[in-house]
Each structure stands twice: as C-alpha cells, then as structure tokens.
Amino acid sequence: MQMQDSAYLNQHQDNNQKMNKVYSQVFKLIGVCLQILFMGLYGVINYSMIFDIILLHHQAYQSIALTVIISTILGFTSLNTLFNYLAVCAISPGSTFEFPVVNVEQIQQQFNINTCSKCRKVKPPRSHHCSVCNKCIFKMDHHCPWINNCVGHFNMRYFLLFLFYSNITLILASIGYLNLTFNSIFDDYLNQVTFSVNVVAIMCYALSVAMSMFSLMNWLLALKGYTQIEYWNKKIPTPQDSQKQITFEHANCIDNLNEIFGTKVVYKMFLPSFRKQPEDGVTWKNCKSNIFQQSLQDISNNPNYINTTQLQYKNKENGQNKKNQFQQIQQNDHDIFQLTDETL
Ligand SMILES: [Zn+2]
C-alpha cells in the first residue's frame, strides 16, 4: 500500500515537473516574440521621430540650432533606452545557480537556513523562485516577458533606467506630434510625411501614459528600497517580523538607490555603467538579524565545506583545470556546492 502511495507520489511529481517545463518553455517563447515586437516598435518610433518630427521641424522653423538640440536630446534618450533594454535582457539578475554553496539537506537541518522547495538550493534572504527561469533570483522584483528575463538584484538598475529613458523619449515624441497636429506652420509640410503620423502619434500618447504610471510605481518602490514582490505580497520585513527573524533597515532614499546603482552621486546613476553594487545579493548589510550570515559563516567552518580556492589548487595539481568554479560535486551521495571566498 505504501509502495503504491510512493509510486503515485513520484508519478505526480514527474507530471508536475513536466508541466512546469512546458509552462516555462511556452513563457520563454512568448518572451522571444515580445522582444522582437519591442525591437519593431523601437524601430518604427525612431524612424517616425527622425522623418516626421526632426525633419519637419527643421523644414518649418529653418533653425539649425533647434534641429541640433532636438536631435541631441531625442538621440540621447533613445540610445539610452536601447542600451538599458539590451542590458536588462542580457545581464543576469543573479541566482542561486551562480551562487555557490553547500550540501543542501544536511546544512538545512544543521544550520536551520531556508532552502527552496522547487530547485532545492539554499535560499538567501529576499530571493524568490521564478517558475519561468526555474531558479531562485536574488532580490527578485518580477519576471518580465518583454525582456524575457527576471528583474532582480544585478539588473534592476538597467530596468529602472530603461523605464525612465523610454518614458522621456515617448513624452518628448508626444510633444513633437502635438506640435505637428495643432501648429498651422506645419500645414504645408504634412503631405510630405513619410509615415502615418497619426498611428505612431496615438501609439506614443497611449504608451507614454501607461509607461508613466508603471515607471512611477517602480521608481517609488526603488526609492523606498522594496521589490514588487515584497510590496504586493505585503512581505515587507519589519522590526516586528520575529517569525522570519530577518529584518531590513531601509534608510534614506539615496542609500536605497546606492544598493541598486552602486553610487550615491545622482547624475552618475543615470549614465550607462557596469558599476559594482555594494551588496552581493546573498548577504545584506542592512539585514538586522544576521542569522543567514552567521549560518554561512558556520558552513564555511564545516569540514564538509569545500573552498573554491582549495579546489582549483587541487584541480591544477591534478592537471584538471576546471573552468566552472561552481561545478557540482558529488560526495557521499549528497550534492555539494561550493562557496567562494568573495561570497562570504
Ligand atoms: Zn528555487
């Protein structure tokens, strides 16, 4: 009877895993389609901005200075939109698959730290499991199908800047289209329009309103130091949150932004960068209860723990210089993962 139950349970788990895999692949495929759609929209709006806004304004006002100013501002915001979009798509938000570590089952019992029930890896504070990426993401904000990637600790900056610059571009383009529509100076030129101004203009108005609200929400949360998951699930850790034994201090807005942008200088936050952030995504300096940090420290003192540096040295000695330092090692039928010195 027990064997039947166990077989049924295994079958059920297998089916669940298959369903999750299908769900993840379908979602990823939709993500690729949305990425292509975004690039198409970006191309159409930029084409229209050059030929319907910049050139028409130049013909109507006959001012080189004005044309240079409009082109420079629109070029700067548009190129920053593209850079930050490509960066947020390409840069990993940070996950436990890149995070080193430890014999999950033993360590969990021994040190009482959280592990993910789905990917069965140690789950650092503020990380969440993404069913599409199928891994736990550091300081996960949300999975965005438009970028086909999760937004988390290491790519949050590019996501916020993408929202900011795309919004500014759309608002400036909308002002340009409104000027075309209501200024009689353009009457003689509108028949030269190379693209349907009305369609792109309406698209810009609608997108700028929608993006403004979404950007505002994301920037306010960033200023407060919260992720969307923490906010919507009302799991914002508070000093009274004794059950979790982990609380965060969210200081002032600049410190919260420093956690994302790696600088406290405001103008530098808005420039393209690959700057290092103060937090590693695993341990948090503003975490009041250091239970997780303490557990990691205990793990490093555990005889089962294998230091990456030692392992690389051993590998070199054996002539097997393995490139992947986070490679899983089988030891005594347990999965042992490695922890780098930098992580601690
Ligand atoms: Zn997980």
Ligand SMILES: [Zn+2]
């Ligand atoms: Zn994801």
